[in-house]
Amino acid sequence: MKQENRQVAELILDQLKLFGVKRIYGVVGDTIIGLIDAIAEQNDIQFIAVKHESAAAFMASAEAKLTGRLAVCTATMGPGATNLLNGLGDAYADRAPVLAITGQAPRNKIGTEFQQYIDQQELMKPFAAYSANLASQDAIIDLMHKAAQTSLGQRAVSHISIPKDLFNMTTDAAPRPLPAVIEGVSTFEPNSLEQAVHIMQSAQQPMILAGAGAMEVSEEIKELSELWGAGILTSLGGKGLIDASFPNLLGGIGEGGNPHAPEVFKEADVVLMIGATWWPEGYVPKxxxxIQIDKNLQNVEKSIPTELGIAGEAGEVLPQLKKRLSTFSANTEWLARCHEVRDRWEAQNEQEGSQSGSPVHPARIARALECTVAEDAILALDTGDLTVWMNRNFRPSGQTVLFSGYWRTLGFGLPAAIAAKLEQPEKQVIAVVGDGGLQMTLADLLTATRYGLNITVVLFNNGSLQMERDKIKAADEKEVGVELTNPDFVKVAEACGWQGFRVESDTELEAALEKAFLANQPTFVDVYTEQAFFPETK
Incomplete structure (x- = not known):
């Protein structure tokens, strides 16, 4: 029977539903009103109305990072599309599968001096692995399939611009599911990993560096570490990957990591990188x-002098390596050396997190969070001074940590927490933010209120762009513009329908956090925070 003609906007939603999309983040604008009308006529996909398009893209990026599914944001042409770019940059840099759908000028105005017109394919080129402008209503399903397959297959941003007049045009094109893909399991034969095994068996001082790409293989990494006698370090992307209590985990690398880790990492003779693409200057073992394991070939030797790259899923490779190393005789002296460095940092970390006083030291805030958050909580970290203190002093015990990894943008924390709560409403969700980053998305406190999301914002309120101040001080340069003009954040939060708590001393901290986490509404904890110089600022 012939397919009944349907409007492009309706087909977009039907197709997104088949892709598993649950919500679209965006700001209503003139050129997407056809899409907005179609959303209003159905109940399968929710429209999340935010205060700024950058927040919409942040939310889509955070959802994609959290779930691995395609996430969607939308905006009108011109300024709406350009406002998406910061959040799309975050998705691009952290390889999150995000689809941006933007309105465009009517077809007869494309390329003219029409108000707000810009060539959106050129605009999106730095970030989008695929970007197309819909030229005919009959092509909508093909374009959406191409976009979804690109985003999911490459873990990338895709983009479709749609002329305003096409949203209401009808076509007999029909939505269809993505083709089924059978991914090989245990595709690595023992002999194919012979070179890797040979290198690993030569090790006397092995180390494992794990990142965001290793999130699904934490148990395999721990088992391999024990067999091989290797210490484990994690990038910020691997924060929470291994429980902090695991004895072979030395901690993190880079700013906020274990400050004693470079000395032992430099002594390593074999390093196995799993789902990580970078280590900071000063850590490189000469x-x-x-050996680098990564699903994406383009990540192999991205910035590391790799001897052997293994392109594949870590979940397929590690079991084979474990089998071949089952009789390996680990160097107990090396493992003792790793444990000594771990223990030294644990003692220092405990001391740093126990500092008392007013204003509250940032390490003390990290420790209070560590002691009060649920084991399965989701923490959405903003970028800035709080990021390095959380990386340094917060010891995860099963929590999920969302952050802006390579893009490192201010303003990520609150939108990410909103997306996480929408996706996993049963979880405790905390946005850990600084006053600089929060003010970039402060209006979206009202978004949480609008959708009844009982998230908690914990604010490191030190009245400055502290990370930049530290770097200026370390460079012995003069500063200007790092002092912030802050409002009374508790009053602002309360005006937005939140319950507010003000913390001026560390003695009040745990009690305020526990009250906030138990509240059945959005809660805001404003912590008067010391302007502490981060000890490893360069």
């Missing part, structure tokens, strides 16, 4: 043989 004489180490490096």
């Amino acid at each position: 004489n180490a043989r490096i």
Whole structure:
């Protein structure tokens, strides 16, 4: 029977539903009103109305990072599309599958001096692995399939611009599911990993560096570490990957990591990188043989002098490596060396997190969060001074941590927490933010209120762009513009329908957090925070 003609906007939603999309984040604008009308006529996909398009893209990026599914944001042409770019940059840099759908000028105005017109394909080129402008209503399903397959297959941003007049045009095109893909399991034969095994068996001082790409193989990494006698370090992307109590975990690398880790990492003779693509300057072992496991070939030797790259799923590779190393005789002296560095940092970390006083030291805030959050909580970190203190002093015990990894943008924390709560409403969700980053998305406190999301914002309120101040001080330069003009954040939060708590001393901290986490409404904890110089600022 012939398919009944349907409007492009309706087909977009039907197709997104088949892709598993649950919500679209965006701001209503003139050129997407056809899409907005179609959303209002159905109940399968929710429209999340935010205060700024950058927040919509942040939310889509955070949802995609959290779930691995395609996430969607939308905006009108011109300024709406350009406002998406910061959030799309975050998705691009952290390889999150995001689809941006933007309105465009009517077809007969494309390329003219029409108000707000810009060539959106050129605009999106730095971030989008696929960007197309819909030229005919009959092509909508094909374009959406291409976009979804690109985003999901490459873990990338895709983009479709749609002329305003096409949303209401009808076509007999029909939505269809993505083709089923059978991914190989245990595709690595033992002999194919012979070179990797040979290198690993030569190790006397092995280390494992795990990142965001290793989130699904934490148990395999722990088992391999024990067999191989290797210490484990994690990038910020791997925060929470391994429980902090695991004895072979030395902690993190880079700013906010274990400050004693470089000395032992530099002594490694073989490094196995799993789902990580970077290590900071000053950590590189000069004489180490490096094996890198990553699903994406383009990540192999991205910035590391890799001897052997293994393109594949870590979940397929690690079991094979474990089998071949089952009789390996680990160097107990090396493992003792790793444990000594771990224990030294644990003692220092405990001391840092126990500091008392008013204003509250940032390490003390990290420790209070560690002691009060649920084991399965989701923490959405903003970028800035709070990021390095949380990386340094917060010891996860099963929590999920969302953050802006490579893009490192201010303003990520609150939108990410909103998206996380919408996606996993049963979880405790906390946005950990600084006063600089929060003010970039402050209006979206009202978004949480609008959708009844009982998230908690914990604010490191030190009245400055502290990370930048530290770097200026470390460079012995003069500063200007780092002092912030802050409002009374508790009053602002309360005006937005939140319950507010003000903390001026560390003695009040745990009690305020526990009350906030138990409240059945959005809660805001404003912590008067010390302007502490981060000890490893360069």
